[in-house]
Amino acid sequence: MPDFWIIGPIAWDLALYVDHLPGSGHFVQAGESAERPGGTGANVATALSRAGARVHMVGYVGSDAAGQRMTTTLTAAGVDVEHVQVLQGRTSSVVLLIEPDGERTIVGIHPDLLHDVTIPATAVAPGDIVYFAAWRDVFTPAAQAMAAAGALVTGVPPGTVPAMRYVIGSRNDFAVIPEGTVAIVTDGANGVTVHSEDGTHHFPALPTNAMDVTGAGDAFAAGLLWEIGREKSLVEGVQLGLAWAAATVQVKSSVPADIPSWASGHKPLA
Structure with missing residues (x-):
């Protein structure tokens, strides 16, 4: 199993469970609230580490209590935080408004500083898997260097640089389907569509x-x-990804659920 390098946001979330989203100028009372770890980069890193992978997190936290909590949380999950930088200021934070059907609306609070993060492009080894959980154009040289070093580079749109083997994102993230790469488009309850040189498959x-x-x-x-790291097929990877996603939406959490059977390669126990 190769090492995984996850580059992306680390955040502290405030989740508010509401009956409905308020209209402009209206009031809504949260029935339940919770502060919890989050951030797309931290979420992916934690899930992979819980499954048994060696994971290196690349991102930043602020010089505040939330940053200390997130670093401690990632370390406790087995994630290497050597490349998590502490930047002066506040840790990234979002407010989540979660409706009864589970759908959420996200409001960011603090300015994003991910573009200031230094990516350790020379630290990767041939065969390592790199995932950009968020993309900034300043990442292009690092992505190209990692690919040149023999790493398999993946990420979210619009990171459609030639170095990327797979581009993974939601339907709303793709302005166009990029050519010359495998585009994996998620669409919530509607499932996933894969666009590749072999055609389009849902x-x-x-x-x-x-x-x-x-x-x-x-x-x-x-x-x-995880399945790509195990040298499984893309179809098997999509199927396991769908299983992990289905398990995750059944719990109230930003970080994917901790399910013991994840590493088995089968559908997790709900």
Whole structure:
């Protein structure tokens, strides 16, 4: 199993469970609230580490209590945080408004500083898997250097640089389907569509009772990457990703659910 390098946001989330989203100028009372770890990069890194992978997190936290909590949380999950930088200021934070069907609306609070993160492009080894959980154009040289070093580089749109083997994102993330790469498009309960040189193939989502869809896309990406790391087929990767996503939406959490059977390669126990 190769090492995984996850580059992306690390955040502290405030989840508010509401009956409905308020209209402009209206009030809504949260029935439940929770502060919890989150961030797309941290979510993917945690899921892979829990499955048994060696994971290196690349990102930043602020010089505040939330940053210390996130570093401690990642370390406890087995994630290497050597390349998590502490930047002066506040840790990234979002407010999640979660409706009864599990759908969520996200409001960012603090300015994003991910573009200031130094990516350790020379630290990767041939065969390592790199995943850009968020993309900034300043990452292009690092992505190209990692690919040149023999790493398999993947990421989210619009990171369609030639170095990327797979581009993974939601339907709303893709302005166009990029050519020359494998585009894996998620669409919530509608499932996943894969565009490649072999054509276009659709995979339905697994039926589930969604409580909170936060982190579902991250769980899908982690499952897909896990199977790629095990040298399984893309179809097997998509299928496991869908299973991990289905398990994740059944719990109230930003970080994907901790399910013991994840590493088995089969559908997790819900």
